[in-house]
Structures are given as C-alpha cells and as structure tokens.
Amino acid sequence: MRLPLPVIILTLLLAACTTSPTGQQQLLLFSEQDMAKLGDESFEEIKAKEKLLPEGEVTAYVQCITRPLTDRVGGDWEVRVFQSEDVNAFALPGRHIGVYTGLLTVAQDPDALAAVIGHEIAHVLARHGNARVSTQMATQAGLEVLSAVSGMQSRPGGDDLLAALGLGAQVGILLPFSRQQESEADLLGLKLMADAGFDPEGALRLWRAMGAQQAGSQRPPELLSTHPASQSRLTTLAAALPEAQARQAAARAAGRRPSCALL
Numbered sequence: 409m410r411l412p413l414p415v416i417i418l419t420l421l422l423a424a425c426t427t428s429p430t431g432q433q434q435l436l437l438f439s440e441q442d443m444a445k446l447g448d449e450s451f452e453e454i455k456a457k458e459k460l461l462p463e464g465e466v467t468a469y470v471q472c473i474t475r476p477l478t479d480r481v482g483g484d485w486e487v488r489v490f491q492s493e494d495v496n497a498f499a500l501p502g503r504h505i506g507v508y509t510g511l512l513t514v515a516q517d518p519d520a521l522a523a524v525i526g527h528e529i530a531h532v533l534a535r536h537g538n539a540r541v542s543t544q545m546a547t548q549a550g551l552e553v554l555s556a557v558s559g560m561q562s563r564p565g566g567d568d569l570l571a572a573l574g575l576g577a578q579v580g581i582l583l584p585f586s587r588q589q590e591s592e593a594d595l596l597g598l599k600l601m602a603d604a605g606f607d608p609e610g611a612l613r614l615w616r617a618m619g620a621q622q623a624g625s626q627r628p629p630e631l632l633s634t635h636p637a638s639q640s641r642l643t644t645l646a647a648a649l650p651e652a653q654a655r656q657a658a659a660r661a662a663g664r665r666p667s668c669a670l671l
C-alpha cells in the first residue's frame with residue numbers, strides 16, 4: 409500500500425511528539441545522540457571563540473556550585489568559565505556548561521548562581537533544544553523534514569542551530585525559549601537546586617537582581633534576551649517555594665550541604 413506523502417509526514421511527526429518532564433507535548437525529531445553531537449560541536453566552537461578563564465579561585469567556586477547539581481543528573485559534565493563581562497550562562501546537550509564571569513556580578517551568592525545553572529541544566533534535561541530545532545525544522549522545511557528524518561542526511565547547522573540550542577545573543581541571534589519552556593525550566597531547576605542542598609530562595613534573589621540590573625543599566629544582561637525576568641516568573645517560583653524548601657531540608661538531612669565561597 410502506498411500512503412500519500414502528507415500522511416507519511418504526519419505519522420512521522422506524531423511519532424516524534426513526546427511528553428516533557430512536566431507533561432507538555434513537544435515535537436522531538438532528533439535522537440539524544442544527535443543532540444549530544446550537535447552540543448559537542450557547538451561547545452567546541454564557543455570555546456574557540458571565547459576567552460577561557462585560567463584555573464583559579466573563580467573557576468574553583470563555579471565548579472563547587474556546579475558539581476552538586478550535576479551529581480544529581482549523572483555527573484561528569486564539562487564546565488568552563490569564560491572571562492567576559494556578559495551576564496550569561498548556558499548548558500548544552502552532550503553535558504556541557506558555560507558560565508561567563510559577568511554573571512557573578514548579578515548572581516552574587518552561591519544559591520543564586522546555583523539557580524541559574526540549575527535552570528540551564530533543566531533546559532537540557534527537558535530536551536528543549538531538541539524541541540526548538542525540531543519545531544523550527546518542521547515549520548520551515550516542510551517536505552525537507554521528511555528526508556531529514558528518514559535519512560538524517562541533512563543536519564541543521566551554523567547560527568540557526570546555535571540559536572536553537574539556546575545560545576541567543578552569544579552568536580548574534582536572538583531566539584528565546586517559549587514561555588512554557590521557561591516556566592518548565594524554572595520549576596525543574598528549582599527542584600534540582602533544592603535536591604542538591606541549595607537554598608531555593610536563591611532563585612527569587614537571582615531574578616530580582618536580573619530585573620534590577622535590567623532597569624538600571626544601559627546594557628541589559630545577555631541572559632535576559634533569552635530569559636526575560638518577568639513578574640510571572642517570580643510568581644511561579646514563589647508558588648513552588650514551599651515544596652522546594654522541603655526538598656532542600658531533606659537533601660541537607662541526607663548530608664548534601666554544599667559549601668562554596670568566593671573569598
């Protein structure tokens with residue numbers, strides 16, 4: 409039996425539609441391995457472009473905060489600190505995390521920094537990069553999606569891919585995550601930081617500080633171009649705070665008490 413092409417495409421798209429950790433439907437056309445490879449390649453490009461901060465007190469501080477988080481999600485993530493005034497951080501499929509030193513001027517305590525990194529890791533865990541590349545392909549390419557899915561011959565590349573993975577302003581293209589993805593990353597990230605033993609109120613401090621920085625500066629934080637510091641974000645986080653505090657108490661009772669300081 410020969411099925412009409414639109415039926416084949418629709419079937420493929422439906423087969424690729426999955427449910428995210430908080431129960432949202434999302435279209436995922438790429439395998440975990442494909443996304444990891446794309447993440448690996450993107451991270452190499454960024455490392456070649458950005459100035460790496462030499463090993464020292466600041467890199468040790470960032471590692472100290474990142475390790476309890478990545479320990480909760482399989483460990484063994486590559487963490488790099490870039491010397492830059494940009495207020496930004498990101499995580500990529502393939503287990504890569506980039507933190508810009510400018511972020512430390514806004515995320516001024518360990519719990520606030522854990523909130524940013526937890527949020528970025530949550531985007532990866534929820535496969536938001538995959539969903540964004542997939543949706544972009546499905547929307548733009550139409551029939552080409554079919555060949556990409558069936559043969560995996562053509563891969564998205566270049567700036568579109570970097571933007572779709574969430575790097576936003578870093579590569580000169582602004583393409584924010586959707587509100588739904590932001591909200592999901594907030595809630596997952598809050599759980600993750602609390603389970604690692606960090607104070608979840610750090611997330612509220614962080615987004616308030618981001619908002620203040622935006623209001624008082626000619627140059628708003630880069631992170632805000634992809635992660636708006638909206639009132640609805642604060643409301644969602646505040647509502648989830650009691651449960652997160654219970655999680656933190658359980659984590660600390662179990663001996664997970666991260667102690668990181670920048671002297």
Ligand SMILES: [Zn+2]
Nearest residue numbers: 585590593635
């Ligand atoms: Zn986000």
